[in-house]
Amino acid sequence: MSLTSSPTGLVIRSRKHVPTPLHVYDYAGRGDNVSGLRQQDQQEFLPHPNPGGRAGLSMMGFAWIGFNEMPLLIAQRSSFVNAETYVAELFKTQDELHNARGCNILLINLYPVTDHRRVIKAMDSPTAFDFETEDVRKTGSGMWIDRLHSTSKMHDLVARDLAQFLQDVTLQSAATAATAELSHAGPAATAGIIHFL
Structure with a gap:
């Protein structure tokens, strides 16, 4: 409830x-x-x-x-x-x-960054998941708030x-x-x- x-x-x-x-x-x-x-x-x-x-x-x-x-x-x-x-x-x-x-x-x-298949696919092919290519390694991006916290x-x-x-x-x-x-x-x-x- x-x-x-x-x-x-x-x-x-x-x-x-x-x-x-x-x-x-x-x-x-x-x-x-x-x-x-x-x-x-x-x-x-x-x-x-x-x-x-x-x-x-x-x-x-x-x-x-x-x-x-x-x-x-x-x-x-x-x-x-x-x-x-x-x-x-x-x-x-x-x-x-x-x-x-x-x-x-x-x-x-x-x-689960290294062992979750959907996260791995998103990091390998970010544009297929509506991310930018540079989002994979960039903080303050579509993937990462900072070096530790991922985005919604x-x-x-x-x-x-x-x-x-x-x-x-x-x-x-x-x-x-x-x-x-x-x-x-x-x-x-x-x-x-x-x-x-």
């Missing part, structure tokens, strides 16, 4: 590409890291009853992770962040969320594929719920997304 603005806008952009209605509960916080994710889980999400009475498996927790830790991990200048602590805290938090609500969890690590137009490329993934998951969930209802195992559930970070 409610949708709030996401700092990245990725979930909102994905939602516009999905024909099946999705309910998005957005707990994302600009600049949050794994500690922020833990706070979102513990203080904002878990204390409340299941949104809309949804069964856990009809929901997906979605976390865009690593982006705010990366500069610290690379520089190794901070005792606040090291890779082992980061990964341990991340998975402890996700385990708690899963154990409490039984929802599926999607983790996206950083911005680039987010839209990832959002289209994420939307297809969510649509596939939603259809599979609906089919499973319909089968359960036919066998009198329980009612069908509506799909939902919880966005963290």
Whole structure:
């Protein structure tokens, strides 16, 4: 039922590409890291009853992770962040969320520049995606705000594929719920997304 603005806008952009209605509960916080994710889980999400009475498996927790830790991990200048602590805290938090609500969890690590086929195609053939050739390496361009942050137009490329993934998951969930209802195992559930970070 409610949708709030996401700092990245990725979930909102994905939602516009999905024909099946999705309910998005957005707990994302600009600049949050794994500690922020833990706070979102513990203080904002878990204390409340299941949104809309949804069964856990009809929901997906979605976390865009690593982006705010990366500069610290690379520089190794901070005792606040090291890779082992980061990964341990991340998975402890996700385990708690899963154990409490039984929802599926999607983790996206950083911005998928080198391993996302649509982003790679856009960078290899920018004009085919309505970018300028020089946008590939230029900050303040159609692709990049600065050396780290991509534009909304680039987010839209990832959002289209994420939307297809969510649509596939939603259809599979609906089919499973319909089968359960036919066998009198329980009612069908509506799909939902919880966005963290």
